Amino acid sequence: MSLTKEQKLTLFTNLVRADLYDKMMYRRMMQGKLIGFYHPIEGGVAPGVGACTFLNKDDNLNPHHRGHGMAHMISKGIDVRTFLAEHTGKETGCCKGRSAFHFSYPDHKVYQMSGFIGHNFAPCVGWGYAAKRRAQGQVVMNCSGDGSYGQGRAHEAMLMAQNWKLPIIFFCENNGMSIFSTAKEMHPTENISSLAQGFGMPAVVVDGQDVFAVAEVALAAIADARKGKGPVFIECKTERFTEHDIGTPDLAGWEDRTPAQHEDMRKREPVNLATERVLADKTLTQARIDAIREAALKEIEEVEAFADASEIARPSEEELLANVFAP
């Protein structure tokens, strides 16, 4: 499936936005203007953008936790002002400031960000079941990292999705790292997607630094899933340029990742790669690219202004207790 010029433009725009959102989050964490923790997605923005840009509003999405899902959510068209407000503990947050980073946007079928790695896998079976029963072509984009596939529930979900031919895309963002542990040590095969073979599930491996390549693969998988062909596994080979989360040392095993390693991975920075591509194939001019960047910066400024202008949420204990159960 080759991409139209329009599609490339949208992907490029979302990629630039996702990257700048990440830089904003990084900056705010360093400034002490973010609560909880932050797991930067620098170097790994392309998979989420490629996976989510062409989803429909009523498709289910589990955003990967890295970058706290913003690359995914902005690509799906979610207004993330209330996300940042949530992440700063404000009343206007999407979860009324109660959740730290456990955001949810049920109207966009982003039902939960769990603090338990791998806890997307169990409910994704239920989303797939509901989608199949309703038979309206809804798909489930289930994004998570290489590390999350160590969880037995990942294997259970793949087993059941294939048994029941559910429209679930197992979208693995393999950055080769899980905190300090490497996928090389923690997973016995070169590709995480080899797991799919055991369940008879089709799988593809794609260059996760190339947003256009990811989108092509995702579009094909989404189309197949909509037609009822069952689950698909997509593995993106990507990178994590930074430490796991801000404040944690940047180790592989128990030793620092080396400058040579960093230099090597940074050769393939996803925004640079995409910029070269859109200039070379004349999708965009430098002037258009600059304008996209400017617009993204302005958008982010507004998102920050919204969060900063909002009040800190400090509901009474009584009010909180009254919200443990639904009416």
Place this chain on the structure above:
Amino acid sequence: MRTITLIGAIKEALAEEMRRDEDVFLVGQDVRGGIFPHTKGLIEEFGEERILDTPISESGMYGTAMGAAQEGMRPIVDFMFGGFSYVTFSECSVSTGQYHFLHGSQRSLPVVMTAGVGTGQRLANDHAMSIHGTFAHHPGIKVAMPSTPYDAKGLFKAAIRDNNPVMIPWHMGIMMLKGEVPEEDYMVPLGVADVKRQGSDVTVLANSVQLQNALKVADKLDGEISVEIIDPRSFVPFDMETLLTSLEKTNRLVVVDEDWESGGFASTISARVMEQGFDLLDAPVTRVCMPNMPVPGGYMEEYVAPNPDKIEAAIRNVCA
């Protein structure tokens, strides 16, 4: 009125609710074939789309229910034996209980969980443990347990129609207990206790099979000690008012619970009575619970678990 078994009453509730609402479905292991009688035969009426058997994948099985509930459906998940819920505990307890609250009350999670629990079958710990106290410990999940066929039908219907997650185990020791059950639609509201027997000397708070044991003991002591018996029916929410009203009359309390003594529901109730009803008490609250050992299998279960003899001794002691 006709009489049916407790397990038959559960089945009737499931079938009626599935008939009433297309979004209600059942997911479990070997429920199509009816591993326990309450699911047997449902497949014939509701088909494979709504009676789902999964592999031995408790997380995926529970996740089918959890995800579908997030999608607005009303799933019932059957763990077979209560201990098996622990295999997916982070999903069915932690994530489930926090769902509505943490996500800013945007969505509720109307999942019903059920499982057979309790002693009497000589199956030992992982197949015999109580789970209601553990679920009650985690905020955000309602917990109920029936002790009569009437309550079984009514509580299951209330649970299925509730907008919150509800864990409602049933005790294998009273699975075949018969009682009067109306054929029509009715609900037993969650959070309303039932005074099963009037008395004036001592209140016994007992649930499920132990409620049945307590009733036998009360009959035996009739004329000697007047025993009032309350069935909480639900643990979360708990009907404190009914208990305190009873204590105004009796001034003595025995809590019978098949869960372990340590950290169990009986401890919570004793503490609450201390805090809210200390002045009503003429004697310390007494508990009859599972001693703090893994539930043994074999024949020793009979004298280790709460039983009529232990309940009688506790009543005599608190009234002495």
